[in-house]
Amino acid sequence: MARDVSSQFAPSWYSAFEGSHVQSREQRMRAFVRLWRAFMRARVFIATVLLALQVFMLVSQTGGPNWLVVVCSAHLCAALVTLYLWRPAEQAAPMHVQWLLTIGVDVLVFALLQSFQVGSINYTALFALPVLLASILGSLTLALATAASVTLYLLGEAALHAPLFSDLSTARFLQAALTGTGFFLVGVLANQLAIRLAREEALTASSQAAARAQAQVNELVIESLTVGVLVVDPHGVVRSANPAAQAMLLGQVSPQAAKLLLSARSSWQHLAHLVNETFARGEALETETTIDNEDRPSQRLHARTRLTAQSGRSAGLCVLFLEDLREVEARVRTEKLASMGRMSAAVAHEIRNPLSAITQANALLDEEVQAPAQKRLTRMIEQNAQRLSRIVDDILNVARAQPSQDTTSAPSLPLDQTVRQIAHEWVRQSKAERILGVHAHAPAAHVGFDPEHLRRLLINLLDNALRHASGKPSSIRLITQPSGSEHVRLSVWSDGQALEASVMRHLFEPFFSSESRSSGLGLYICRELCERYGAQIAYRRTRLDQREGNEFYALIPAASAAPTREPTQQSLSYPMGDSVATRAEHQGHPLSGDTPLATR
Structure with missing residues (x-):
């Protein structure tokens, strides 16, 4: 994977970009390897074609020197070795030896073929391959260096093969200059387009990752809800259902719940009617209903519907929320218990004083009475007074705010x-x-x-x-x-x-x-x-x-x-x-x- 580009090198397509939306190192490396292998296959194909061409010209005695076949064979071997045995070089290092053994070899082989060409065959267009390779997979510096080397070669060739200050020399220099300028423009534009494409790809990947993460969070929240959630289409088909809804309708969590029809069971007819009414009116509805189950107790549910926004010709979907009324009543009971607890604490506090008076009066009375029946009555009063005292103490202890104790400070x-x-x-x-x-x-x-x-x-x-x-x-x-x-x-x-x-x-x-x-x-x-x-x-x-x-x-x-x-x-x-x-x-x-x- 490519390292972040330093300040002295311009960023390449797969180098790090400024901003928060960047691809991960692994993603950029995989994309870089894919394009690298595509270019290496193109090099193998071109080297094969050039070798076949040189062999044909050697057999027909219409080509240049025979040693060009050896050069093309070595070029094909180098392309195969690079494709299958070498790992891609990091584009952040423009002077890496692998660039010299790929781009440098291509420029050298194409230059030899161009210099010793015979007849009307022109190999100048092949220089576009190393220029594009350097522009897309390498940095802008490497692309400009490749374009400059090709341009210098073309100008040198024009100077060697035509007399100076002649019409032919002027035409060849002009053609070499225009071709070199074209290579520079191709290198710059290809590099900038590659950077733009990579940045958009990084943003897309980041957005997709965020969307997937949000979808996973939403799915987790929906699955953990105690409220049943059903997504129903206009035909009454259940597209999806969370575990709570499956348990309410089926009594168990079943992966086949998404294939249910609300009209399939008579006990669900109220829900099917509610969904149809929601689609017909185009507004949210709610009601209380009872599902009569054959193999388990009936369930009282509070059902409410919501419609999703329509998109194009789609009629949208109906989201059906089911809430077990027993849980609602349990929450109400809990709130009532909390209120009763506070009220009980206040009442218990007021009971303590008269209870103490009753206990003291009973103790004084017990000292004066002598009859066994009266003694039995005083003991009954004492026992029940103690029971009331314990209940009052329990209620007050519960009602008191008790912060967590630090075990280090406790004895x-x-x-x-x-x-x-x-x-x-x-x-x-x-x-x-x-x-x-x-x-x-x-x-x-x-x-x-x-x-x-x-x-x-x-x-x-x-x-x-x-x-x-x-x-x-x-x-x-x-x-x-x-x-x-x-x-x-x-x-x-x-x-x-x-x-x-x-x-x-x-x-x-x-x-x-x-x-x-x-x-x-x-x-x-x-x-x-x-x-x-x-x-x-x-x-x-x-x-x-x-x-x-x-x-x-x-x-x-x-x-x-x-x-x-x-x-x-x-x-x-x-x-x-x-x-x-x-x-x-x-x-x-x-x-x-x-x-x-x-x-x-």
């Missing part, structure tokens, strides 16, 4: 020690001594987490597990273990029933719960706390001790810790896909379901 907690302490407090409050089993396998791990936030995260996960666990011994497992060199895995497993698909889609959303007595904020708060410290929380169904269960696990970035004594257990890393039991057994801690918390 570095020893994970196993902290988890054991939190689990002990939770067991004492929940009276779940034999239900919970703790398996701490990350003795050297430290995490950058606020102690209170880690406690809330773990308490929420344990409370959620307790609501769904069977209540058998070790039906809840709390496990810590390293996960790679940069994270620690904290998981809570319970032997509850598998979650429904509709529940799994909304697990970590606010105000969503499968129980009527839950605020639906526990898992959402867990996700918010994890994201604040760069951790990730997720759910999966997994097997532990030959029992299926639900596992909520958090991957927490490991933090650097102060030098401590050498741990007694070796920290190992296991893939995420391994079961909890398998990893524990690798660590040398079989997960026995019979060991209570106190013995661990």
Whole structure:
């Protein structure tokens, strides 16, 4: 590929051009090679013709010296070698040796043939080939140099073959001068036209590349849209359809969607009528429709049409947009939930003061009453007041603006020690001594987490597990273990029933719960706390001790810790896909379901 032309050489056809629209180095090199080979084939053809002509004149004894056959043979061999064995020279180097062995050889051979011509044969027109070769593939300097060498040869030949200051001499000098001037003009014009053509080709290639890139971006955007897009012609034939539209109409993504007819199915008749009405009126329309599917639930869609601009005799196309009303309603519900969240936070803030008054009054009343029935009533008031207090705290914690926490500024907690302490407090409050089993396998791990936030995260996960666990011994497992060199895995497993698909889609959303007595904020708060410290929380169904269960696990970035004594257990890393039991057994801690918390 040609290098950029320096300031001392004029730019050639395939050299770099000023401006932002230039061809790439590879594109220009390919174009240069194509033209180079075309010229080399022309040289081979001309050399073959000249050799045949010299052989004919040698046989007929009508030509010049016999050694001209050898010259033409050498010329043909040189042309073949250049065509098949040499790479094209860079046009930015006008004095490259390859130019001398192509243009120089041609000028020399044609000059010998012209000098030793016999009869009326004139080889002057052949000089146009090296001049054009230099002008189109080389620089302007090389073209002018080639034209100048040819002109000097013609003038020298005129001076040698005619007496000076004679009429014949004047005519031959004038003819040589005019021919040389013509070669100069051909060289300059061919070079300038070549540069102009190359610049236009570069602009065209750049525009095509930009158009292709834009088309790819448009196609990517359309394919990733959740809104269905159909392009329909006036005959109702679907020219193209994005994956969302194919899924709405067919229930699956099919490459044959572009061959569909909207009138092919009775459930699409409303869409076909809408498209026909759009073409008839020549304006955009919209409506709500329902597609009744045989093998899947019906879909309520919002359909709107747009017409493309007409070009010539073409009637244009209709673009049909389909939007699933369930998604629209889901967005509306999300906005309503956000509004309800803000309203709930305001209401919760106002509830705190009367709730505190109720709690204090109940405590005073409990000190005065003595009857068992009255004591039972005060305990009921206390339990429900505490439940209301927890709900208020959850709502206020969700509503508070919580920026992401810098893990470097958070305190570095020893994970196993902290988890054991939190689990002990939770067991004492929940009276779940034999239900919970703790398996701490990350003795050297430290995490950058606020102690209170880690406690809330773990308490929420344990409370959620307790609501769904069977209540058998070790039906809840709390496990810590390293996960790679940069994270620690904290998981809570319970032997509850598998979650429904509709529940799994909304697990970590606010105000969503499968129980009527839950605020639906526990898992959402867990996700918010994890994201604040760069951790990730997720759910999966997994097997532990030959029992299926639900596992909520958090991957927490490991933090650097102060030098401590050498741990007694070796920290190992296991893939995420391994079961909890398998990893524990690798660590040398079989997960026995019979060991209570106190013995661990």
